[in-house]
Amino acid sequence: MAADSACKAIREHDPDGSIVLVGAEPHPPYNRPPLTKGLWHGDAEDSIWRGTEQAGVQLVLGRRVTSIDPAGHSALDDRGDAYEYDRALLVTGGRPRRLPSGDGDVVYYRTLDDYRRLRALAEPPARFVVVGGGFIGSELAASLTDIGCSVSIVFPEDGIGARIFPPELAVFVTGYYRDRSVDVYSGRTVDGVDGGRVRLDDGTELVADAVVAGLGIQPATELAEAAGIDVADGIVVDELGRTSAADVFAAGDAARFPLAVLGGSARVEHEDHAKSHGAAVGANMAGAETPYRHLPFFYSDLFDLAYEAVGETDPRHRMLTEWKEPNRAGVVCYADDTGRPRGFLLWGIFGQVDAATGLLAEGKLVDSATVRSLLD
Numbered sequence: 001m002a003a004d005s006a007c008k009a010i011r012e013h014d015p016d017g018s019i020v021l022v023g024a025e026p027h028p029p030y031n032r033p034p035l036t037k038g039l040w041h042g043d044a045e046d047s048i049w050r051g052t053e054q055a056g057v058q059l060v061l062g063r064r065v066t067s068i069d070p071a072g073h074s075a076l077d078d079r080g081d082a083y084e085y086d087r088a089l090l091v092t093g094g095r096p097r098r099l100p101s102g103d104g105d106v107v108y109y110r111t112l113d114d115y116r117r118l119r120a121l122a123e124p125p126a127r128f129v130v131v132g133g134g135f136i137g138s139e140l141a142a143s144l145t146d147i148g149c150s151v152s153i154v155f156p157e158d159g160i161g162a163r164i165f166p167p168e169l170a171v172f173v174t175g176y177y178r179d180r181s182v183d184v185y186s187g188r189t190v191d192g193v194d195g196g197r198v199r200l201d202d203g204t205e206l207v208a209d210a211v212v213a214g215l216g217i218q219p220a221t222e223l224a225e226a227a228g229i230d231v232a233d234g235i236v237v238d239e240l241g242r243t244s245a246a247d248v249f250a251a252g253d254a255a256r257f258p259l260a261v262l263g264g265s266a267r268v269e270h271e272d273h274a275k276s277h278g279a280a281v282g283a284n285m286a287g288a289e290t291p292y293r294h295l296p297f298f299y300s301d302l303f304d305l306a307y308e309a310v311g312e313t314d315p316r317h318r319m320l321t322e323w324k325e326p327n328r329a330g331v332v333c334y335a336d337d338t339g340r341p342r343g344f345l346l347w348g349i350f351g352q353v354d355a356a357t358g359l360l361a362e363g364k365l366v367d368s369a370t371v372r373s374l375l376d
Contacts, residue, residue: 001029001030001031001032001050001252001271001274001275001278002091002093002251002252002253002274002275002277002278003021003023003029003052003089003091003251003252003278004029004050004052004278005274005275005276005277005278005279005282006089006091006251006278006279006281006282006285007019007021007052007055007057007282008052008055008279008282009278009279009280009281009282009283009286009288010282010283010285010286011055011056011057012283012286013283013286013287013288014286014287017286018058019055019056019057019058020057020058020060020083021052021057021058021059021060022060022063022064022065022075022077022083023059023060023061023062023063024062024063024064025061025062025111025112025113026061026062026113027061027112027113028049028050028052028053028059028061029049029050029052030048030049030050030112031048031050031271032110032271033271034047034048035048035109035111035112035114035115036109036135036136036139036140036143037139037143037301039115039119040119040143040144040146040147041143041146048112060077060081063077063078063079063081064077064078065077065078065083065223066078066223067223067226067227068088068090068223068224068226068227068248069227070088070227070228070229070245070246070247070248073085073086073088073247075088085247086247087247087248087249087285088247088248088249089241089248089249089250089251089281089282089285090223090224090229090235090243090248090249090250090251090254090255091250091251091252091254091278092219092220092221092223092224092235092250092254093217093219093220093252093253093254094217094218094219094220094253094254094269095217095218095220096108096109096110096213096214096215096216096217097215097216097217097218098213098215099131099190099193099213099215100190100191100192101192101193101194102192102193102194102211105193105194105195105196105211106131106193106211106212106213107210107211107212107213108212108213108215109136109140109212109213109214110136110217118140118210118212121209121210122144122147122149122210124147124148124149125148125149125150126149126150126209126210127149127150127151127152127207127208127209127210128141128144128149128150128151128152128208128209128210128211128212129151129152129153129154129198129206129208129210129211129212130144130151130152130153130154130212130213130214131153131154131155131190131198131211131212131213131214131215132153132154132155132213132214132215132216133153133155133157133159133160133161133162133186134155134161134163134214134215134216135214135300136214137153137155137213137214137215138153138160138161138173138177138300138302139300139301139302140212140214141153141177141182142177142180142182142301142302142303145180145181145182145303146303150181151181151182151183152182152183152184152185152206152208153177153182153183153184153185154185154188154189154190154198154200154206155185155186155188156187156188156189157170157186157187158170158171158186158187159171159173159174159186160173160174160177160184160186160302161173161302162315163314163315164309164313164314164315164345165315165332165345166315166319166321166332167315169327169332169347172327173302173305174186176302176303176305177302177303180303185200185204185206188200188201188202188204189201193211196208196209196210196211198211216269217253217269219233219234219235219253219254219267220254221234221235221254224243224250224254227245227248228244228245229243229244229245229248230243230244232256233256233267234254234255234256234267235250235254235255235256236256236265237249237250237251237255237256237257237281238257238258239257239258239260239291239292239293240281240284240289240290240291240292241255241257241277241280241281241284241285241292242284249281249284249285250281251277251278251280251281251282252273252274252277252278253267253268253269253274254267255267255277255281257277257292258292259295260291260292260293260294260295261293261295261311261357261360261361262295262311262312262342262360268296270296270297270298271298272296272297272298273294273296276292276294276296277292277294277296280292280294295310295311295357295360295361296310297309297310297353297357298310305328305347305348306348306350307345307346307347307348307349308346308349308350308352308353309343309344309345309346310343310344310346310353310356310357310360311334311341311342311343311344311356311357311360312334312342312343313332313334313343313344313345314334314342314343315334317334317335317336317342317343318334318335318336318337318339319332319333319334319335320332320333320335320366320367320368320371321333321371322368322371322372322375324348324349324375325348327347328347328348329347329348329349329375330347330348330349330375331344331345331346331347331349331352331356331371331372331374331375332344332345332347333366333370333371335366338365339365339366340363340364340365340366341359341360341363341366342360343360344356344359344360344374346374349374349375352374355373355374356374
């Protein structure tokens with residue numbers, strides 16, 4: 001998605017330049033959120049395509065760039081074909097984190113081909129073990145349950161979404177999943193996978209027709225590292241998306257960028273950032289020279305629960321919560337030790353991302369009245 005957005009932004013600023021997109025997947029760019037959401041609920045698969053080729057982009061698919069030479073302004077792919085460039089963009093994304101065993105028996109869910117593989121297996125009453133209680137795991141567990149499959153979800157935290165939600169909300173969501181007939185194994189890790197058998201750390205053995213894991217990603221920085229480009233849990237870029245190498249830029253999941261609103265730097269793995277950062281960096285490659293000031297937001301759908309969030313939603317922060325309807329509609333403000341906001345979780349509250357972002361940008365002390373102002 002970041003690559004597609006970059007290509008389209010380049011074309012807006014340069015109608016005649018040559019744009020080549022080299023991608024390891026056999027498919028052109030597509031929207032990823034439907035892989036855990038809409039495609040499981042009736043959306044047509046052809047609705048995910050982003051139409052990159054319509055921007056006059058040459059797509060070289062099923063290829064992986066194996067080296068880049070910033071001094072020579074050239075790159076080489078895994079078939080030995082060379083590419084010369086005036087400016088290059090690294091949009092290498094990330095690789096799924098993996099379990100310690102059972103690689104061939106586990107679907108590490110990230111791509112369209114992963115969706116197709118899983119969809120072919122998802123004939124009710126098929127049994128699934130989902131490993132991971134974060135975004136991918138929780139959304140997949142809900143979607144597979146909705147279509148009539150039997151689902152167990154395993155994760156090491158105390159509750160679903162515990163790395164984001166306040167503890168009491170994570171407890172509610174976990175109970176909600178159990179009420180929807182999902183077998184929840186919280187506080188558990190996977191010791192091994194052998195065929196359709198999943199062995200947990202307490203000796204419990206789960207039997208499944210398929211095992212799917214959503215354990216987050218590791219940024220794919222090897223190409224940048226080999227080229228001598230600065231890396232620190234991501235490819236380090238400035239506010240224009242420039243790396244430490246002349247005429248080489250980076251965007252999306254793999255890029256660590258300055259966080260203008262909150263200070264410091266961040267690496268973000270959500271749709272809004274992929275599209276907005278890709279577009280900003282693509283425009284800057286074509287001469288826009290516009291700093292990236294956007295604070296990305298994210299969202300999720302969990303059965304009929306849904307939320308939007310922006311900033312640092314870390315439950316280790318101080319939290320101030322105001323409910324319109326307990327566990328159904330409310331706002332959580334995550335604040336630093338001085339009482340200044342660092343992030344907002346808009347639980348069942350929609351259309352307030354811009355207002356929440358404005359409060360983060362102001363950086364003023366927040367109180368209950370401030371949080372309640374986001375409920376309407």
